[in-house]
Amino acid sequence: MSTTSHVPQGAHHLRGDDSGGEATTTVTVPPYSSDQGDKDAKFPKVIGPVDERTGLAAAMRFGLGKVFPDHWSFLLGEIAMYSMVICLITGTFLTLWFVPSMGHVTYDGSYVPLKGVGMSEAYASTLDISFEVKGGLLMRQLHHWAALFFVVGIALHAARVFFTGAFRKPREINWVIGVVLSLLAAIEGFAGYSLPDDLLSGTGIRAMNGFMMSAPIIGTWLTFFVFGGEFPGEMIIPRLYIAHVLLIPAILVGLFVAHLILIVLPKHTHYPGPGRTDDNVVGFPVMPVYAAKAGGFFFVVFGITALVSALVQINPVWVFGPYDPTQVTAGSQPDFYMWFSDGALRLLPGWLEFSLFGTVWSMNIFLGSLLLLPLVWLILGIYPFLEAWITGDRRDHHVLQRPRNAPVRTAIGMAAISMYLVLALACINDILAIKLGLSINDLTVLFRISFFVLPVIVYFVVKRLCLSLQRHDREKVLHGSETGRVVRTPEGRFFEVHEPLDAYERWPLVYYDTPRPIGETVGPASDQHGVRRPLAAAAGLRRALSSFYYKDSISAVTPAELAAAHQHGEHEALDGPEVAAAIEQHGAPVSEAPGDDYYRDGIKAGRHS
Amino acid sequence: MSTHDNTPALVDDAQDRFANPGFPPHVPRRADVDESAANRASVQVVALFTLSALASIAFLVAYFVIDPELRGSIIGIGEVNLFHVVLGLTMGVSLLGIGLGAVHWAKTLMPDEEMVEQRHSLRSSDEDRQEVARQLSHGWRGSQLNRRTAILGSAGGALGLFALPLVVPVVAGLGPRPRDELYTTNWEPGLRLMIDPSGAPIRAADVTQGSVFHVMPEGWVGDEAFEVHGAEEAMASKSKDQVILVKLDPSIINSQKQRDWGYEGIVAYSKVCTHVGCPVALYEQQTHHLLCPCHQSTFDMTEDCKVIFGPAKRPLPQLPISVDDEGYLVAVDGFREPIGPSFFERERPGLLMEDES
Numbered sequence: 001m002s003t004t005s006h007v008p009q010g011a012h013h014l015r016g017d018d019s020g021g022e023a024t025t026t027v028t029v030p031p032y033s034s035d036q037g038d039k040d041a042k043f044p045k046v047i048g049p050v051d052e053r054t055g056l057a058a059a060m061r062f063g064l065g066k067v068f069p070d071h072w073s074f075l076l077g078e079i080a081m082y083s084m085v086i087c088l089i090t091g092t093f094l095t096l097w098f099v100p101s102m103g104h105v106t107y108d109g110s111y112v113p114l115k116g117v118g119m120s121e122a123y124a125s126t127l128d129i130s131f132e133v134k135g136g137l138l139m140r141q142l143h144h145w146a147a148l149f150f151v152v153g154i155a156l157h158a159a160r161v162f163f164t165g166a167f168r169k170p171r172e173i174n175w176v177i178g179v180v181l182s183l184l185a186a187i188e189g190f191a192g193y194s195l196p197d198d199l200l201s202g203t204g205i206r207a208m209n210g211f212m213m214s215a216p217i218i219g220t221w222l223t224f225f226v227f228g229g230e231f232p233g234e235m236i237i238p239r240l241y242i243a244h245v246l247l248i249p250a251i252l253v254g255l256f257v258a259h260l261i262l263i264v265l266p267k268h269t270h271y272p273g274p275g276r277t278d279d280n281v282v283g284f285p286v287m288p289v290y291a292a293k294a295g296g297f298f299f300v301v302f303g304i305t306a307l308v309s310a311l312v313q314i315n316p317v318w319v320f321g322p323y324d325p326t327q328v329t330a331g332s333q334p335d336f337y338m339w340f341s342d343g344a345l346r347l348l349p350g351w352l353e354f355s356l357f358g359t360v361w362s363m364n365i366f367l368g369s370l371l372l373l374p375l376v377w378l379i380l381g382i383y384p385f386l387e388a389w390i391t392g393d394r395r396d397h398h399v400l401q402r403p404r405n406a407p408v409r410t411a412i413g414m415a416a417i418s419m420y421l422v423l424a425l426a427c428i429n430d431i432l433a434i435k436l437g438l439s440i441n442d443l444t445v446l447f448r449i450s451f452f453v454l455p456v457i458v459y460f461v462v463k464r465l466c467l468s469l470q471r472h473d474r475e476k477v478l479h480g481s482e483t484g485r486v487v488r489t490p491e492g493r494f495f496e497v498h499e500p501l502d503a504y505e506r507w508p509l510v511y512y513d514t515p516r517p518i519g520e521t522v523g524p525a526s527d528q529h530g531v532r533r534p535l536a537a538a539a540g541l542r543r544a545l546s547s548f549y550y551k552d553s554i555s556a557v558t559p560a561e562l563a564a565a566h567q568h569g570e571h572e573a574l575d576g577p578e579v580a581a582a583i584e585q586h587g588a589p590v591s592e593a594p595g596d597d598y599y600r601d602g603i604k605a606g607r608h609s
Numbered sequence: 610m611s612t613h614d615n616t617p618a619l620v621d622d623a624q625d626r627f628a629n630p631g632f633p634p635h636v637p638r639r640a641d642v643d644e645s646a647a648n649r650a651s652v653q654v655v656a657l658f659t660l661s662a663l664a665s666i667a668f669l670v671a672y673f674v675i676d677p678e679l680r681g682s683i684i685g686i687g688e689v690n691l692f693h694v695v696l697g698l699t700m701g702v703s704l705l706g707i708g709l710g711a712v713h714w715a716k717t718l719m720p721d722e723e724m725v726e727q728r729h730s731l732r733s734s735d736e737d738r739q740e741v742a743r744q745l746s747h748g749w750r751g752s753q754l755n756r757r758t759a760i761l762g763s764a765g766g767a768l769g770l771f772a773l774p775l776v777v778p779v780v781a782g783l784g785p786r787p788r789d790e791l792y793t794t795n796w797e798p799g800l801r802l803m804i805d806p807s808g809a810p811i812r813a814a815d816v817t818q819g820s821v822f823h824v825m826p827e828g829w830v831g832d833e834a835f836e837v838h839g840a841e842e843a844m845a846s847k848s849k850d851q852v853i854l855v856k857l858d859p860s861i862i863n864s865q866k867q868r869d870w871g872y873e874g875i876v877a878y879s880k881v882c883t884h885v886g887c888p889v890a891l892y893e894q895q896t897h898h899l900l901c902p903c904h905q906s907t908f909d910m911t912e913d914c915k916v917i918f919g920p921a922k923r924p925l926p927q928l929p930i931s932v933d934d935e936g937y938l939v940a941v942d943g944f945r946e947p948i949g950p951s952f953f954e955r956e957r958p959g960l961l962m963e964d965e966s
Contacts, residue, residue, distance in 0.1 A: 066726070104839075104840030138697050138700070214951060220954055221786060228785075230848075231845070232848060234841050276629075277629060282723050284723065288719050292714055293712055296710070296715065297712065299708030303701045303702070303705030311683075311686060325847040326847050327888060328890050330902040345885070345904050346905060350920055351922065355956060358957040359957060360953055364884075365920070396730065506630075507627065559627055
């Protein structure tokens with residue numbers, strides 16, 4: 001079959017061991033010396049009949065032989081996954097007793113302080129789970145703790161994926177799915193902790209009612225439709241309940257399965273290391289190592305959650321009392337993953353509300369709640385596509401980046417985290433004010449300023465740190481690692497012996513490529529006659545952003561540079577310290593290199609020589 | 610690294626690069642070379658699994674033997690429900706025993722030589738793509754959609770509309786549309802101000818300087834409200850009728866309107882925050898500030914409850930009050946503006962109640 005020329009060629013023929021001189025793909029497979037397989041192994045008889053009807057053996061062959069790389073940071077996603085499973089198990093337990101009703105009852109249970117108090121059935125049944133059902137309190141605590149670990153796991157996992165560049169092609173779709181999952185997890189959590197209808201969660205629902213009302217044009221209608229009338233009504237708990245136990249979990253589990261499939265299809269990413277390339281995956285097979293480790297880890301996560309649930313109290317709803325719209329306690333905070341939104345509400349000044357033609361636009365509320373939440377997740381979701389557009393990188397990536405090797409991305413990520421943290425801390429400004437003995441007004445003003453100033457500082461600091469770490473890597477490759485052995489020369493000078501890295505130690509420090517700004521590769525903006533090339537606005541923006549991303553990049557050491565350094569080293573040993581001093585002056589001091597031209601020039605020089 | 614490009618890469622490919630050195634030699638673990646170390650590891654794994662089994666049994670024993678009300682104190686934690694703690698600890702050990710045992714087994718005794726699998730581009734082959742193109746084209750033409758645009762159009766219309774009969778009743782049935790609920794409260798002229806939850810009326814002469822009351826309208830107080838009006842109405846009333854009553858020194862009140870709507874320095878304000886509706890529960894007697902604990906909006910009682918800090922925009926609405934013939938505080942009128950959080954139609958009720966305005 002002929003292919004048309006505009007269809008890109010498949011990359012199959014370029015891969016594999018026959019790709020000639022390309023050094024990066026010549027990888028030796030380790031001899032699997034301790035082959036413990038039995039040559040006369042028999043296909044298990046039990047599976048036979050099932051296999052005849054389903055083709056199970058082929059699927060098992062595919063599954064059991066899958067290789068997964070090993071790294072502690074890959075466990076973060078597993079924490080989220082297992083916590084979700086724990087929530088499903090314990091949540092099912094809770095549904096057997098929880099009554100999602102706002103019907104009014106008078107409490108007559110075993111918790112004496114609330115005897116005779118009027119409350120909703122939801123709250124009363126939560127008290128019953130805590131006090132009457134044997135082991136019910138443990139299940140409640142497990143459910144709440146696992147929900148928190150779920151969101152923490154997702155956040156840490158997302159950070160790992162972001163900072164290592166794992167979201168790059170071909171995994172952008174999976175990143176988007178993960179982003180949706182994290183949004184759903186936060187909403188699921190909010191819906192869940194709102195259900196007991198205690199004073200704290202009721203205050204949260206009251207605030208949610210206020211957020212919804214702030215939506216321009218549709219706000220009032222939206223609120224009345226969600227609450228089934230004016231606040232509080234008797235519909236919101238049943239509706240949150242069905243969302244919490246059916247709608248959102250169904251979507252969560254469905255998307256989670258898709259997330260797993262899209263991990264398996266391109267095979268898991270791995271960290272840079274000797275023998276690891278974009279064309280292979282190095283790790284442990286499911287049978288037996290990965291199955292034992294991952295399966296065991298489920299029990300570890302569950303076990304730790306159980307220990308925490310046994311010893312650390314969470315959400316003691318009986319202390320808060322039933323919801324009463326006329327009451328509130330100081331120190332009313334939502335669960336931590338909603339802090340940033342509530343914090344934004346505390347920081348946004350009132351003057352953002354205005355009237356237009358007699359209609360009210362409450363931007364002081366809308367921006368921090370209904371707009372902020374989707375906005376954060378939208379930015380997260382489009383980031384891979386934005387970066388690919390800016391950098392023009394359309395290649396498949398399976399080897400992860402060390403965060404330092406993508407300084408601008410790492411700096412942007414840390415700056416974003418700092419903004420998030422400012423908002424999150426603003427949510428506990430009242431607690432902070434008490435604990436630190438500060439004025440809450442001063443703290444709030446400080447947070448308002450920090451929200452804008454801190455990310456800028458963090459951006460520059462982190463970027464500089466990354467560049468320094470990259471320079472450190474270069475230093476280590478060029479001059480070896482410090483041995484701590486100090487040698488005295490016959491002249492009486494001292495120097496420390498540096499030991500050159502072997503090829504295996506060196507590889508993770510030199511494997512990465514150094515992209516250059518688009519402007520440098522497509523030529524200058526004006527031709528040889530000084531006429532500016534017409535450039536679309538988008539292309540101009542892209543160039544500027546590309547330059548922003550890559551202009552400071554520091555490239556990895558090349559063999560030529562290393563050879564040159566070794567030569568210097570030999571001189572050093574032969575000629576004594578004077579020559580060494582001369583050589584040191586040969587390079588520009590690091591502090592002089594804002595754009596790190598030194599290194600780029602150095603590469604060019606190395607190439608020419 | 611340039612082998613997988615299908616667009617121009619921006620990487621400086623010209624430079625020479627280090628070659629991937631391949632896998633480092635495998636370093637055997639102790640258990641690989643020392644049989645007694647392997648045996649020790651095996652014993653440890655068995656011990657962990659056994660511990661798990663024992664903990665599971667301990668959980669069951671505890672579940673049936675320990676009194677669920679049993680309390681005791683644990684150093685560093687304080688008084689706890691021991692039944693709960695023992696259940697949680699035994700469950701945790703039962704789970705951790707399995708988990709740690711399996712991980713330890715994998716790390717010490719299972720093969721630790723890494724395996725290699727080749728990756729393959731996810732892109733389908735050109736043949737597959739061609740075939741898909743052919744199938745789509747055949748399907749399109751085979752169903753004559755390319756010629757019979759009427760079918761295309763009507764099918765598209767039908768598919769576009771079929772979901773509406775399913776969706777519209779759901780959405781439209783969710784709630785009543787808003788009408789006057791947000792503009793009205795249960796406060797009416799002549800209704801006494803009652804202390805909540807005791808339900809006592811307030812005699813103006815008995816209100817001392819600086820005292821604060823949480824107030825509800827007559828007939829909407831305490832359990833009686835739930836019995837008379839039902840829980841839903843009573844909760845709605847609590848959400849919007851709540852009022853905070855304070856007696857100030859009339860000389861420190863800066864607003865003439867505030868003085869006029871009050872009675873000898875006794876002023877009544879809606880307790881529902883104009884930000885997102887939390888009760889504005891903290892009154893600072895010295896500064897005469899009202900603070901909302903939710904988001905720290907601060908209102909100045911001497912300035913007609915104007916916002917002096919925080920995210921709220923509007924002052925708290927004031928309830929005009931006076932005294933009846935017996936000297937008890939009563940409402941002169943309902944609130945003259947909507948209480949609580951802002952909403953789009955707040956200043957134009959006609960948008961919600963077009964037939965009534």
